[in-house]
Amino acid sequence: MFDKVLVANRGEIAVRVMRACEELGIDTVAVYSEADSDSGHVRYADEAYNVGPARAADSYLDHEAILDAGRKAGADAIHPGYGFLAENAEFAGKVEDSDMVWIGPSAASMEQLGEKTKARKTMREADVPIVPGTTDPVEDPEEIRAFGEEHGYPVAIKAEGGGGGRGMKIVREPDEAEDQLESAQREGEAYFDNANVYLERYLENPRHIEVQIVADHHGNVRHLGERDCSLQRRHQKVIEEGPSPALTDELREQIGEAARRGAEAAGYQNAGTFEFLVEDEGRDDGELLGVDADFYFLEVNTRIQVEHTVTEELTDIDIVKWQLRVAAGEELDFSQSDVDLEGHAMEFRINAENAAEDFAPATGGKLTTYDPPGGIGVRLDDALRQGDDLVTDYDSMVAKLIVHGADREECITRSQRALAEYDVEGIPTIIPFHRLMLEDDEFVAGTHTTKYLDHHLDQDRIAEAQEKWGTDSESATDEDEVVEREFTVEVNGKRFDVNLEERGAAAIPTASADAGGQKPQPAGGDGGGSETVVEADGEQITAEMQGTILDVKVDEGDEIAAGDVVCVLEAMKMENDVVADRGGTVSQIAIGEGDSVDMGDVLVVLE
Template identity: 60%
Template sequence: MFDRVLIANRGEIAVRIIQACRELGVESVAVYSDADENARHVRLADNAYHIGPSVARESYLNPESLLDAARNANVDAIHPGYGFLAESTSFATAVEDSDFVWIGPPSDVMERFGEKTKARAIMQQADVPIVPGTTEPVSDVEEIQRFADEHGYPIAIKADGGGGGRGLKVVHEEQNIEEQFTSAQREGDAYFDNSNVYVERFLEQPRHIEVQILCDKHGNVLDLGERDCSIQRRQQKLIEETPSPALTEEEREQIRRAARRGADEAGYVNAGTVEFLYEDGEFYFLEVNARIQVEHPISEIVTGLDLVQWQLKIAAGETLSFDQEELQTHGTAMEFRINAEDPHEEFAPMPGTVERYHPPRGIGTRVDDGIDQGDTISPHYDSLIAKFIVSGEDRTQLLRRGKRVLQEAEIRGIPSTIPFHLAMLNDDAFNDGEYSTKYVDEVFSMPSEDE
């Protein structure tokens, strides 16, 4: 096991990694920008190094600053967390080429999954269903028109390096192809330094189902069950749960097996997530997130495993100490992302000082956060305050417990998304498990503050 690990991140995930390191007897080294000098992850770590100004591109997105901190701290390994440089192939390569161990999948695997056409080809080779579409970038409007003539509208034009809805353009009729083709190329180049795009049939009311995988360096490929992440706003997840209320047991087993086949085909190592779209009883590969996910705690709840500790153990060369048959899931779990946003004002970010913060407690309750009372949610970074994670014996108990947990929490000084989550728990479609990724954007109405 490592003696000392640098955490190339901030906030809640940095705190989570520090806690995992501490339980393994590993020293943690935090990094911080000007805005985070007094942040909770800095206070908790064994050591901390300043890496630059508040602007992320000059600090948390600056590979050289992070590597300099690692050298100065004399660490053994670097954990990227999620976001920032966690899925940067060039940063992973730089770490691999240094004296440090990269706590994540190999950079060549990241590179293949970072380009969606390559990822689709891998999954097709592993007999994993993919949405009908191209496995090579498209080069002109005529090629897209031929695809649409064969498969019908709507179609999706997607940036090859895309994610989170960036570089995704939906086309409902032929006259819009050229405009959307150019727009997707432009966004792909701006956000991912990759102007290639591909095209696929657009699913109109899908669910978002993902499978947590865990793979060691010795060829063991396991899954930890699926998560349903269909409650999204503008393709940003808001609520996640496991197991999915949409799948039959047969479908659940099929999607888990498919995720394992794809991971095995790619030579995947460490923790990751294979994501699928599910519609009308069929599931299709979407993408692989080659990192730990924000929503990983719900998988930890139902399996009893510490995924972050296993990330460290796998990176250090350890073998998974259990096989797929031994890995059983128990009960249900749900995660509510509590952001500093006002759901009554189109979820506008509302950074500021958290004047009062009393997180919920009690049976079946877990809170992952990166703040204490009196801390500030900075306008320079994401708006996450905390993650409230609840567990129950079944979904009925889970929903009741979720409502209790949200009602007990107290956050003052800034708005939060707690009212949205409470409204969702009072929503019939959500309670019945009958919704798609479009539900929040197209159907759900946020009650007024007076209701």
């Protein structure tokens, strides 16, 4: 077994991995950006190293910075968590070429299964059903139109390296093919450094089912049952549960075996998730899927997933520990017949978002109150603590609440109790939304599909839930007096905590939320010491959230109308069109492609 593991991630997943390491007697190493210098995963680790400024590309995505931290720490292995470099085959290969062990599938497997066209070919050869589509990259809009004529519309354009809805665009008629192809390619390049895309027949009303697998280096492959991830917003999962309320035992066995068969065919090792879409085109709305329903391979996530906790509660198998053990060469000590799903489990993503405002992410704040629930069947995976500042440079997840019960009914009632106990103040969260869903007839009946939130749920009900169960999201005032007695220093990039007590001294002010981090530049800033000052008369179009400019759609002097798109803003892993509220002439453009912007920054000025 390893002596020391570097966790190349942050937040709750970094702490989750470190806890597994601690139970196995393994020392842990954290890496952190300047924005994360006081974050929970840094506090938890045995030692920590600064890997760069707030911008992820210059820190958590910097291959050499992560490898250098591992070498300095004398780490035996690197665990990537999920996101960032977790599915980056190039980085995995660099770790494999170093003196450290990569805790995950091999770079070759990631290359084979991480790119969706290669994965589809592998699954087809393993007799795993795939959605009708292409297995080679598509470059011409005419190919999309031809596919639509053959298979019918809508057609899904998907980024080869994509996932979670990123890099996916839907073409509902031939005239949309060119614009949607360009958008999908741009997202693929921006998110995954891969502009290749492929086509699939778009399933209008599917269930999203995924199967957890674990495989060792001795030829053993096990599936650990399925999770239902059908409650999604814009292809981003919100609540996950298992087992699926929509599968018969026969269909459950078919999908599980298909996943195991696909893993064997790919020579897969370590933990991973095989995702499927399940749809019975002939069923009526609200009717549960039956044994005759079709299921199709969607993709393989070659990493641990956010919702792996659901499977752990159902099987009592610690998946992260097995990631470590498999990477260390150990053999799985349980057979397929030993895997039993006991009861029912749900995971609620506790995101710092306001569901009543189109799930807009928080742009800052302090957890003035943070009192999570407990009791039988309740698990919390988090890294933040009361008094912590919310770091908004990366994602909106604060914690994951996982609830287990004897059956789905008990799981729902226990979840209602746990969410009611969950007290968070200082930032908005989607706890009110979760409480609404646990009273929603469609969700409680288990008949929802991936389209339910985006197309069927009455949005006024979300606003009512926020008003009923929401809390004050104002952060603590700057007038609060805080005595700080712990100092952090860095020597050669390594973090050290120093405790100092000054008797009778004045209180040391708490650092601001931006202290130690890289403050985002004003819109149009060049990232250096200069700033672009926007001084112009006219209508200013400003950013409604923090994000990155992917594309500017207008030029100075352009005449635009109300509703026209002026730029494309990426925020929280989603591409958002910024539109003009009124028509006019573009007199000034304050941003450029690749710029980071804060909420309220001026983007375009109209006259």
